[in-house]
Amino acid sequence: MITKHKMKIIIAGAGETGCHLASMLSAENQDTILMGSDRVKLAELDAARNFMTAEGSAVSIDDLMHVGVPEADLFVAVTPVDTVNIVSCQLAKECGAKRTIARVDNRDLATGIGLDMLKRHGVDMTIHPEMVAAREIARFIHHSWVSEWFQLHHGELLVVGVRIKAGSSLNGRELRDISSGNTQRWFHVSAVARNGCIIIPRGDTCLIKGDIIYFSILPKDLDRLAPLCGQSAQHSMGRIMISGAGRVTENLLSLMSSRRHITVIDPDEDRCRTVAEKFHDVVVVNASASDIVTLNEEGIDGCDLFLALTGSSETNIVSCMVAREHGVASTLARIEELQYIPEAESLSIDKIINKKLLNAGSILNMLLDSGSDDAKCLSLGDAEVAGIVACNGSKIVSRPISELSLPRELTISGLIRNGVAQLVDGGTHIMPGDHVLTFFSAGALHKVERLFHN
Numbered sequence: 001m002i003t004k005h006k007m008k009i010i011i012a013g014a015g016e017t018g019c020h021l022a023s024m025l026s027a028e029n030q031d032t033i034l035m036g037s038d039r040v041k042l043a044e045l046d047a048a049r050n051f052m053t054a055e056g057s058a059v060s061i062d063d064l065m066h067v068g069v070p071e072a073d074l075f076v077a078v079t080p081v082d083t084v085n086i087v088s089c090q091l092a093k094e095c096g097a098k099r100t101i102a103r104v105d106n107r108d109l110a111t112g113i114g115l116d117m118l119k120r121h122g123v124d125m126t127i128h129p130e131m132v133a134a135r136e137i138a139r140f141i142h143h144s145w146v147s148e149w150f151q152l153h154h155g156e157l158l159v160v161g162v163r164i165k166a167g168s169s170l171n172g173r174e175l176r177d178i179s180s181g182n183t184q185r186w187f188h189v190s191a192v193a194r195n196g197c198i199i200i201p202r203g204d205t206c207l208i209k210g211d212i213i214y215f216s217i218l219p220k221d222l223d224r225l226a227p228l229c230g231q232s233a234q235h236s237m238g239r240i241m242i243s244g245a246g247r248v249t250e251n252l253l254s255l256m257s258s259r260r261h262i263t264v265i266d267p268d269e270d271r272c273r274t275v276a277e278k279f280h281d282v283v284v285v286n287a288s289a290s291d292i293v294t295l296n297e298e299g300i301d302g303c304d305l306f307l308a309l310t311g312s313s314e315t316n317i318v319s320c321m322v323a324r325e326h327g328v329a330s331t332l333a334r335i336e337e338l339q340y341i342p343e344a345e346s347l348s349i350d351k352i353i354n355k356k357l358l359n360a361g362s363i364l365n366m367l368l369d370s371g372s373d374d375a376k377c378l379s380l381g382d383a384e385v386a387g388i389v390a391c392n393g394s395k396i397v398s399r400p401i402s403e404l405s406l407p408r409e410l411t412i413s414g415l416i417r418n419g420v421a422q423l424v425d426g427g428t429h430i431m432p433g434d435h436v437l438t439f440f441s442a443g444a445l446h447k448v449e450r451l452f453h454n
Contacts, residue, residue, distance in 0.1 A: 093122030165230030196342030393454030402426030
């Protein structure tokens with residue numbers, strides 16, 4: 001279920017991640033304050049954004065007290081420095097903050113014994129953006145025709161985003177026409193991404209080539225989606241080329257099988273040396289991804305997948321275009337500037353990784369009921385996907401879905417009942433305790449809240 005009251009949330013760190021989180025949370029009608037040390041930047045943000053700002057140090061008890069940390073429901077530390085984030089969360093907890101989240105880039109601290117230690121000392125949750133990104137990329141390697149992937153209740157119910165190709169039988173059809181056929185039994189169209197915007201669809205929504213369609217589906221039917229969307233059948237990703245030898249790449253390599261032939265290219269000699277020493281079965285080349293001669297020598301023409309993971313969004317977009325010109329079947333780009341994502345999608349880059357959106361999904365999970373490990377959330381930029389537990393006595397369980405007069409910003413596509421997944425239709429009657437798969441536009445959290453609480 002969703003939190004029953006307006007939360008006071010304090011974010012320490014006014015960089016791009018902190019600003020994006022503050023914007024997202026304030027759009028959900030949460031009482032949000034962004035802390036930072038740059039007075040000029042904070043003044044500009046205060047004038048242009050719908051959240052409050054405060055000048056101060058995240059590791060100053062006086063400054064934390066001044067911004068109201070003792071009354072905070074949630075304290076989030078996302079500065080660039082791990083130690084600052086950890087210490088500030090510990091101080092915030094001591095000052096009275098109910099829950100704390102720290103961005104931690106050090107893998108040893110963000111997992112295992114390190115994570116357990118932090119939890120004992122006031123850090124309730126850690127965000128490890130590089131590892132989250134690496135896991136998302138590893139998933140894409142296994143299902144490269146799927147742009148987005150979200151699972152509910154240990155994978156019993158899936159949401160997958162798939163791009164519609166010209167040869168798809170869905171191209172040019174309205175949802176009402178699709179639902180009237182025999183396809184309605186095994187998938188539910190929950191959202192549509194088009195021109196950088198998320199559409200919560202209705203019966204007259206027409207699907208067109210280039211759309212990314214978010215399907216809710218049972219795992220047993222997943223392989224049926226590829227041909228329906230005009231996508232090629234899954235092919236082996238035996239040869240992979242990676243541009244960028246940073247932390248995301250390191251984490252990804254630690255997750256991948258040694259059976260693959262992997263080449264990593266980076267112009268930084270020290271980064272190349274670090275990766276080569278840690279992963280002896282990986283070919284590491286000290287060169288720029290724009291060096292066409294080197295790319296040819298390293299066999300880009302024979303690659304199945306190209307991953308552009310440098311710190312430059314522009315470089316990554318161009319690298320994927322070059323890979324396409326050389327016949328690489330699938331491409332993935334790390335793009336940190338949100339304004340570049342529509343451009344990248346228009347260039348048919350198969351998968352885009354944005355750490356801000358991954359962080360946002362993690363933070364939004366804290367707005368869901370902490371009593372359930374199954375409460376999950378995925379941020380799609382201007383929309384959210386969430387698994388929410390239906391509360392006894394709430395409006396959502398009062399009558400069948402078709403009689404609920406759901407707001408246009410919300411759609412319900414599936415549920416888990418007694419451990420069993422099912423898709424829903426207008427006649428489905430949600431029961432108390434059901435884990436309900438919902439899609440809703442950014443800013444509609446309060447409307448969802450009213451549906452799921454008594």
